Amino acid sequence: MSVATRPAETGDRIVNTPVYDLARVRADFPILSRKVHGQRLVFLDSAASAQKPRAVIEAVRNCYETEYANIHRGVYWLSERATLAYESARARVARFLNARESAEIVFTRNATEAINLVAQSYGLAFLKAGDEVVLSYLEHHSNIVPWQLLRDRIGIVIKAVPVNDAGEFLLDEYERLLGPRTKLVAVTHTSNALGTVTPIREIVRLAHAYGARVLVDGSQAAPHRMVDVQALDCDFVAFTGHKVYGPSGIGVLYGKADLLRSMPPYQGGGDMIRTVSFEKTEYADIPSRFEAGTPHISGAIGLAAAIDYVEALGFERIAAQEQAVLAYATERLSDVPGLRIVGTARNKASIVSFVMDSAHPHDIGTILDRSGVAVRAGHHCAQPLMERLGIVGTARASFGLYNGFDDVDALVDGLRRVKEIFG
Amino acid sequence: MSDLRELYQEVILDHSRKPRNFRRPADANRQARGDNPLCGDKVTVFLTLEDGRVKDVGFEGRGCAISMASASLMTEVLKGKTEAEARALFERFHDEMTGKSACHGAAAGELDKLTVLSGVREYPMRVKCATLSWHTLVAALDDKQSGVSTEGDGL
Numbered sequence: 001m002s003v004a005t006r007p008a009e010t011g012d013r014i015v016n017t018p019v020y021d022l023a024r025v026r027a028d029f030p031i032l033s034r035k036v037h038g039q040r041l042v043f044l045d046s047a048a049s050a051q052k053p054r055a056v057i058e059a060v061r062n063c064y065e066t067e068y069a070n071i072h073r074g075v076y077w078l079s080e081r082a083t084l085a086y087e088s089a090r091a092r093v094a095r096f097l098n099a100r101e102s103a104e105i106v107f108t109r110n111a112t113e114a115i116n117l118v119a120q121s122y123g124l125a126f127l128k129a130g131d132e133v134v135l136s137y138l139e140h141h142s143n144i145v146p147w148q149l150l151r152d153r154i155g156i157v158i159k160a161v162p163v164n165d166a167g168e169f170l171l172d173e174y175e176r177l178l179g180p181r182t183k184l185v186a187v188t189h190t191s192n193a194l195g196t197v198t199p200i201r202e203i204v205r206l207a208h209a210y211g212a213r214v215l216v217d218g219s220q221a222a223p224h225r226m227v228d229v230q231a232l233d234c235d236f237v238a239f240t241g242h243k244v245y246g247p248s249g250i251g252v253l254y255g256k257a258d259l260l261r262s263m264p265p266y267q268g269g270g271d272m273i274r275t276v277s278f279e280k281t282e283y284a285d286i287p288s289r290f291e292a293g294t295p296h297i298s299g300a301i302g303l304a305a306a307i308d309y310v311e312a313l314g315f316e317r318i319a320a321q322e323q324a325v326l327a328y329a330t331e332r333l334s335d336v337p338g339l340r341i342v343g344t345a346r347n348k349a350s351i352v353s354f355v356m357d358s359a360h361p362h363d364i365g366t367i368l369d370r371s372g373v374a375v376r377a378g379h380h381c382a383q384p385l386m387e388r389l390g391i392v393g394t395a396r397a398s399f400g401l402y403n404g405f406d407d408v409d410a411l412v413d414g415l416r417r418v419k420e421i422f423g
Numbered sequence: 424m425s426d427l428r429e430l431y432q433e434v435i436l437d438h439s440r441k442p443r444n445f446r447r448p449a450d451a452n453r454q455a456r457g458d459n460p461l462c463g464d465k466v467t468v469f470l471t472l473e474d475g476r477v478k479d480v481g482f483e484g485r486g487c488a489i490s491m492a493s494a495s496l497m498t499e500v501l502k503g504k505t506e507a508e509a510r511a512l513f514e515r516f517h518d519e520m521t522g523k524s525a526c527h528g529a530a531a532g533e534l535d536k537l538t539v540l541s542g543v544r545e546y547p548m549r550v551k552c553a554t555l556s557w558h559t560l561v562a563a564l565d566d567k568q569s570g571v572s573t574e575g576d577g578l
Binding site: 359360366367370383392393 | 426427428430431436461462463464485486487488489546548549552
């Protein structure tokens with residue numbers, strides 16, 4: 001199949017614009033050619049972690065084979081090259097987010113560490129007992145627990161914006177939660193569990209009207225759309241490399257330069273200092289101040305390669321492909337008896353969560369796996385959301401830039417086997 | 424498909440749809456809660472212990488077919504056992520699930536009923552589903568107020 005095409009029997013309700021040569025894109029991802037349980041791998045778990053294109057794998061290998069040394073230290077040629085590659089990766093991420101300057105990009109281990117950095121550094125320095133932090137029911141545990149740790153330490157108050165039954169962020173309820181005590185709003189751009197895209201521009205605008213800062217969890221948005229920090233005017237953005245086709249172990253915190261400069265270090269160590277004596281240490285400027293110790297050098301370089309790959313394909317075309325697959329999946333899954341799609345927001349990323357009358361998500365996941373179909377099953381690290389929706393968990397198919405209609409067909413075929421076993 | 428049938432045998436499907444002893448005995452004097460934080464499965468095991476014997480046992484909770492069927496089957500084999508016998512059953516079931524020993528033939532004895540779960544061994548990711556209720560049972564026998572979790576308790 002050279003392009004994503006629509007099987008004839010589904011009629012013409014959905015028009016799939018061939019946006020790029022899907023076979024060629026798939027050929028860029030070596031793992032997609034492997035078999036699982038003797039079947040073609042149908043990878044529908046990119047929201048948990050995306051597969052890697054050859055360009056990323058090669059960038060990482062190239063780093064180790066030709067340009068590897070520790071950075072910011074050596075006076076020798078190789079260290080200079082590695083430093084240049086690492087800092088170029090930072091500049092690449094800055095362009096990806098449309099940051100004003102590279103210094104606004106802090107490399108972390110993942111989005112979780114980026115959020116913890118804000119909670120522990122900004123939170124401890126600028127928040128006090130009684131100050132309110134507004135989250136939402138759509139948050140991943142990684143954007144809930146860091147704030148609870150901070151609450152337990154200094155007594156901030158956590159509030160959560162509710163969602164409706166479709167899983168949509170309720171903007172008017174959000175506005176009602178804002179007040180003079182609101183100091184920080186930390187919300188996701190896209191729900192990992194349901195795919196809901198939140199009205200982030202409005203969220204930021206309203207928060208700023210109340211003088212609150214905004215941290216956007218961009219982990220699920222970054223693989224699907226341009227996250228323009230200047231257009232959104234957000235104060236912090238956290239995202240992770242492995243969901244945007246880059247290596248695991250590398251993440252990003254974007255922060256407005258003046259804000260980052262006002263914040264104390266998160267961790268102490270090498271590379272984050274100007275001078276050290278036992279009496280007094282002067283900290284380095286941003287972003288080094290927040291990058292104690294030797295960072296994930298090859299990870300940053302791999303992430304830059306991933307961004308190059310995604311942007312070469314283009315978000316417009318990726319979105320067209322993914323939205324066509326999402327629409328097709330929504331239609332086909334809606335026709336499966338006893339299946340209910342959870343999360344029906346009008347604005348969704350290419351994620352479909354569902355439950356079945358007869359089978360628990362875990363059992364669905366096991367049975368699909370035997371057909372070579374990899375989906376996520378469980379609460380998706382979003383237990384408050386599951387609780388709100390009155391379910392224990394869902395099976396979740398999430399589509400990346402390499403997924404096509406044939407993957408949806410394989411999913412639906414696999415679900416037939418669930419029906420055969422569970423009735 | 425055949426290997427999936429091996430996992431999802433009729434007995435398992437039956438117990439998962441109609442779990443036995445899915446209740447809290449009125450005179451229960453021990454209970455513990457078990458959690459699998461990876462998938463959100465929860466189970467509470469209730470015991471009525473009398474003179475060192477399991478006079479009654481029940482459970483409540485929610486989870487996948489494997490965890491529900493395993494809990495249901497467990498309650499069936501436990502009734503009337505002494506505390507020591509119950510613990511020994513746990514050890515043998517646990518070894519069976521984790522591949523430390525296979526229980527076939529005469530040696531299986533009390534575990535006969537549970538051998539329908541032996542297909543789970545082929546699915547390492549699902550072993551914790553089958554053993555959750557058993558770990559919870561041990562926590563109840565130990566009168567462990569904090570309950571157990573499949574993560575962090577070395578289960």
